[in-house]
Amino acid sequence: MTRPTAVIADDHALIRQGIRQMLVSGGIDVVAEAADGLEAIAMVKKHQPHLLTLDIAMPYSRGIEVFTEARRWAPQTRIVVFSGLTSTALLGELAHAGADAIFLKREELKAFSDAIPHIVEGRNVLGPGVAELIDASGSAGVLTARELQIVGLVAQGLNNRDMAARLGVSTKTVDNHRTNLMRKVGVHSVAELLAYALREGLLDASRET
Structure with missing residues (x-):
């Protein structure tokens, strides 16, 4: 069976390294890394990965724009968003746009690690902090x-x-x-x-x- 592939997009090298370790431990091959939004879009177009992990705030392109372009060029790629922002409007926009998983950067890494198999299987996942924020805000806040x-x-x-x-x-x-x-x-x-x-x-x- 072909192993799933992934592209990691984050402008912090240490975060990319940590995500890489978790993905590899989860049986996923990391085929490329990107440090800015434009590079992320290019790597997704080139590799058509099973999974994209996307920092919502990177240089050169807003995360929601990268998300939209990734969906355009690789509609089958499952997108996992990491956000350092706790804006319910932004998180709600991402959820509404069809992000396959959303996590806050402040959350324990174990939340993402435990969710990897479920995300690969096709399930949608919200990190505990994201679900709490969206639930607390209600639809009126989005x-x-x-x-x-x-x-x-x-x-x-x-x-x-x-x-x-x-x-x-x-x-x-x-x-x-x-x-x-x-x-x-x-x-x-x-x-x-x-x-x-x-x-x-x-x-x-x-x-x-």
């Missing part, structure tokens, strides 16, 4: 992909008319999205929305470590 786009455009200083032109929708639609997301996160001004986005790591996750 922003949609469009709402996350709106947050990014607000951060760029665009008004509703400019956002509508950028997104190809009506100004009224933008206003509805903006109103809904501000109600979801419990803020009442642009300044409060931006403070929330910075705190939750939604504006530029690639700058987080």
